[in-house]
Amino acid sequence: MKFKRWMPRVLVFLLAMSSGLLYVRSSKGQISYRPKKQPIAFNHFVHVHENELACEDCHQGVKTGYRATLPTTETCSLCHSEPQGSSTKEKALIEGYIKEGKPILWQRLFVLPDHAVFSHRIHVVRGGIACQDCHGPMDMQKEPPRRLLKVLTMDDCMDCHKQQGALLDCNGCHR
Numbered sequence: 001m002k003f004k005r006w007m008p009r010v011l012v013f014l015l016a017m018s019s020g021l022l023y024v025r026s027s028k029g030q031i032s033y034r035p036k037k038q039p040i041a042f043n044h045f046v047h048v049h050e051n052e053l054a055c056e057d058c059h060q061g062v063k064t065g066y067r068a069t070l071p072t073t074e075t076c077s078l079c080h081s082e083p084q085g086s087s088t089k090e091k092a093l094i095e096g097y098i099k100e101g102k103p104i105l106w107q108r109l110f111v112l113p114d115h116a117v118f119s120h121r122i123h124v125v126r127g128g129i130a131c132q133d134c135h136g137p138m139d140m141q142k143e144p145p146r147r148l149l150k151v152l153t154m155d156d157c158m159d160c161h162k163q164q165g166a167l168l169d170c171n172g173c174h175r
């Protein structure tokens with residue numbers, strides 16, 4: 001193909017269109033699958049199994065609200081304002097955040113699109129459903145997974161709702 005003056009402009013236009021579409025799909029219409037990196041290599045296994053913390057000690061909204069929430073620096077400071085065990089690079093990092101009173105910008109992996117409604121309280125307390133059924137073995141992770149261990153699509157929500165006799169009405173989940 002011979003080079004024409006309009007070619008670069010068409011190429012730029014197509015690139016802009018496709019990245020624009022990708023952005024809209026991942027931020028508004030659908031669950032995002034982009035890998036994310038956490039500011040500290042947090043270890044669920046050490047906290048949940050070796051030190052017997054409950055999920056709601058850190059995910060404080062999980063039994064009371066819509067969002068489970070991610071922990072604040074104050075929650076970590078309950079223990080890490082004092083050195084815990086032998087010092088490591090990751091422990092020095094968390095101690096630094098606490099000393100400076102800086103927020104830790106945890107990245108959420110699971111973000112439903114704005115049009116879908118989900119309440120943790122209703123599923124965990126009223127429905128009695130285990131975290132692992134929806135999130136996979138998060139409690140066993142020794143470092144933060146970069147992607148969701150388990151994805152729940154609309155079909156997954158519907159399958160369980162059919163089995164358990166919960167709502168199937170479009171307006172119940174969408175606004």
Ligand code: HEC
Pocket residue numbers: 055056059062067068069070108109110111112113118120123124129130131132133134135152
């Ligand atoms: C029935 C499925 C289901 C169960 C059970 C469940 N979750 Fe979730 N979880 C979700 C969905 C869906 C999202 C995304 C919600 C959104 O974007 O509004 C989510 C998001 C989260 C997040 C991200 C932060 C946030 O505030 O949304 C955390 C942390 C979390 N869940 C922890 C837990 C813990 C801990 C438990 C058990 C005590 C639990 N979840 C039980 C489905 C579930």
Ligand code: HEC
Pocket residue numbers: 040041042043046047051053058071072075076077078079080084085086088090091094
């Ligand atoms: C109830 C006390 C407690 C709380 C709250 C707590 N931790 Fe820990 N943390 C510990 C203990 C105990 C250890 C293990 C010390 C050891 O034996 O090496 C640990 C270990 C760690 C390590 C090293 C992990 C590894 O792989 O060895 C990091 C990093 C860490 N914590 C970060 C955090 C962060 C971030 C928070 C807040 C979200 C937090 N901790 C909340 C008690 C706590």
Ligand code: HEC
Pocket residue numbers: 038042043044047048053054055056057058059070071106107108109110111131132135138139143144145
């Ligand atoms: C000591 C605090 C602490 C405890 C206890 C804890 N978590 Fe977490 N959790 C975190 C932190 C910090 C993150 C973000 C970094 C990461 O992914 O490791 C996180 C992330 C998550 C996520 C990913 C949420 C998202 O963004 O989509 C899930 C799911 C989750 N935790 C489930 C659990 C479950 C289930 C338990 C109990 C078995 C639990 N956590 C106990 C601190 C904690």
Ligand code: HEC
Pocket residue numbers: 116117118119122123126127129133134152153154156157158160161164166167172173
């Ligand atoms: C493992 C089973 C299971 C999964 C997966 C599940 N649900 Fe549910 N859901 C239930 C049960 C059980 C109830 C009824 C709880 C009750 O009222 O006792 C419920 C209730 C609801 C309600 C009604 C709340 C109210 O006000 O009564 C909404 C909305 C909802 N779920 C949305 C979702 C969405 C969105 C997803 C997927 C992201 C989802 N659910 C995934 C089991 C599940």
Ligand code: HEC
Pocket residue numbers: 029030031112113116152153154155157158161167168169170171172173174
């Ligand atoms: C139990 C909860 C639930 C019910 C009931 C439900 N949805 Fe959804 N729906 C979701 C969730 C969660 C998503 C986002 C995750 C995904 O895209 O799979 C979604 C996504 C969608 C999307 C966007 C899909 C895309 O690819 O962007 C459409 C359109 C939709 N639903 C239509 C409907 C219609 C029509 C009904 C009624 C027949 C319905 N939904 C009933 C939970 C539900």
